[in-house]
Amino acid sequence: MHTKNIRALVKKQLKYNHPHWKNMKRKAKKRLIKQVMDEVINGYDFSQTVTLPIEELTGIEGQTPTKGIKTIEEMAKYVSNFHNDKLFDFDKKRKPFPEIIDKELKFIDDLFDDAIINSLIAPEGYSPCHRYVQPYQLFRMEILKVIKYPEISYRKFCTDEYFGRERKQNRRFVRLPLNTKEQIHHTELSHFRSRLSFTNLMNILVYILHHLYQSGCLANSVIHAIDSTELPSEINYPLCTVEVEGKKIRIYSDIDADCGRRRKKRDKSQYVIGYRMHTLSAINPLTGHCFPLVSLIGAANHHDSLFLTPVIKLAQALGIDMKLITADQAYHDSNGSVLEKTGVYVVAPPSEKAKLPDNVLDFPVRVTCNDFCDIPMKIMGCSGNGHEFGCTAAPGECIYESNCPKYRTIAFDNGCFQPIPTFHEEAQRAIDIRKNCERPFNLIKKREGLEQTRVRSQHGVVARSTFTTIATLLIEMADTRRKRCKKQDGQLDLFKVAG
Template identity: 50%
Template sequence: MHHKDIKAQIRKQLKTQFPNWHRLTRKEKKEIARQVLEQVIENYDSSKEIATPVPDLIGLSDQQPTEGIMTVDQMAEFVAEHQSNPLLRLYGKHSSHPAIKDIELQYIDSLIDDRIVNKILAPDGYKPAIRYLFPCNMLRAEILKAIKYPEISYRKFCGDDKTYENHKETSPYIGMENKQNRAFIGLSLNRSEMINHVQMSQFRSSLSFTQMINLNVYILCLLQSKGLLDSFNVHFVDSTELAVDRQYLLAKFKIGNQNIRIYDDIDCDCGKRRNKRDKSVYVVGYRMHALAAINPENGQSIPLISLLAPANHHDSNFTLPLIQLGKAIGLDLKLITADEAYHDKDGSLLAQTGVHVIAPPNRKVTLPSNVDPETYQVTCGDFCEIAMDYVGSDSQGHEFKCAALPGQCSRMPVCPQCRRIEFDSGCFQPIPHATKGVSQAIDLRKNGERVFNLLKKREGLDYARVRGQHNIFAQSIFANAATLLIEMAGTRSTRPHLDRQLELLSAA
């Protein structure tokens, strides 16, 4: 853990002493990083107990639940209050513009209430009377890009690309000629109002963690109002890497078998990638750790909320932060299925959160003695042939009692008739692997891969088109919102509720 503590101290010093880090040249960054690294290592005392908070060690210092975060139920009350009180309108919700012909955009446009978005994302000193671009316009531009144009850059999307400058053309995506997209964003159709990539970058940078989570909660509130959230009662946790291109290694130091690396992006780091034949074993960037919901009836999965951390930290560090954030927004978390990286091997996670985590048994963990390797039935000793009954578990492990009837076992007078097996990451996790339904929950875990495929391949997170942990996290929030909005629209699915939604849309 000392190498993580050293990296956290270096990261803190660089951010504190050099707030304009991104404006420095690569040569200046390299010299500064080398000096800070040498200074921290020289003054570091490895004999002392680590005092740095765990969120700082794993790169989540700016992603902690705060008092301003609303639950889904609180958001529903907030929305109902503002929709019923005309005195609280910040920016009137326009009706669907006739220029919006795309059915998907029509439905999403009808879902998003600009007044609510402005209230959630309004910066300090927000005065709508002196601006022509509102938070809702910027959000709509982000949603539009994630839904329709995830593969292009922000410069190209806004028309700031050199291609358009040389040919004196405006953006074909939000320029004057594309009335549908301008109407969806809320730009004027008869005035040359535009959004440039600098404004979109400033919008992402200005959002606090609380605002981004509340935006996520607002989308979940819409999902709940459509009846698409209540049916999900099994949750899923996993992660995926988000590579950051063109990262330059500024300084490096090795402690034991651990490397301390400082890159141009201070927060990112080098970690191992999941096995992929066409890519390197290592990735420089971040890992997105997501909490998703899975419908056990049809296997449908949707993303709920996520955290973003450097790529070099083990997945097991993020189960507790994800559960804490999920509970902070009011999710009813009881059972989480995950892969082997998320084992609750000592039951501490269950004790802290009350949430059961089910993962495939670790192959390296051997079965306790006197346990059948096929049925996992437990017997009391080497000479016992009668399987014991499972009583339950406590903070120490699982308890079993003798199931022999009176007179059935000759060893009863000398047998303790009870046995305790401690928690492990094998077949005796807080919920034993032999319990009914565990194997089905583990199989459901595979459906969660759909979440990452949608976020990365369809909504454009596979390639980070922004820089910095804060901005990439904002992009992941927008991609998550886009995924849920598409799910509610149902235009890319053959689910039965699609016909009903289209009927409601046409009637409106």
């Protein structure tokens, strides 16, 4: 914990005392980091108790809920009332553009309200009459790249090959004039991403989530899931490495990135330098389809469990109603603290390292009161930090009745006795459907091209991942890429099997 605190202090000094860090040469960065690191370590008190919030220790303090973020319910009211104060609403009366032939782009173009998008992402003091390129055009350009051209660089994307006068569909989608050669330079997209605040990103995401919930893609009751995936950075070598208490502290030119263990993969290294994306998804239990909702971006060296509570709090700030979250073993709520802080139950497969409490038999789970009793007990509910079990013996059935307390409490753990015991049928169903939340990661990284982030800062990764999540939801809502197969006679519907 001290190493994380020291690294957080070094990052804080570099960010606030040296704002021109990105423009410095590599040798100057090395000298500066060495000086700052020595000052922090020499003045650090290792006997102190680390009291920094988990958001600062994990480097996600810039991704916490802020006052300006709208909920999904507030966004619905905002959208419905946005044009009420206008005498004429020209956007609703405009004819569809014949140049947009692609069904997917046509659906997205009809869905977007440029005036609303401008109001959500425009910078403070925005005056449209003095701008050649509007924020909604840059946003449309980002979405177009993610959906249609994820494999190319931004520099190549902003050329005649994709926005020449003959590319009428692309120009019309981005709202560029068809009778000129004017284009948007790739540096404008870079400045656009860097100037978007976290509040702007969350509000435009909520705008899309508002349409998702209205589209009918999700059922009335959904199961939420959380998982993570690594996002490698282009930076491979640290500028400074210091060993403290047997652990190494590495500082890279991207000071928010770090080196962490990668999940076991045959064709890749054991370690990854960069970030991890922790994503909350919604699974439709009737169809099995999974939709990414919101993500947090943290350094790759932090354990997944540290991000469970921050992700839930951010999702609740967006107005996402959650009761149960299914996850893998890295997100165990082993002591019930997540349930106490957020009111959300987390269920995960039991850890192989968890030991059964005394007088508990597995397969099936059978709880007895003590070493001398063979009568199984019944679960009565859960208290603050454990499950309460009561005796089911009939009067006169147990010979130890006079000396038996007839109840016992088993503390929460990361095995069978989680806040929702895994031997319950509902918990087992949630664990079985958890694998569905891995599909969006494959789409986000491979189809939408997030595996090559092409940005060199944490804020850039946050913006890029938000645009990618929005693009994924738009593709799912458009529903033009899913393979259609005719149902044969006697074939069961998926929702019947799932039910």
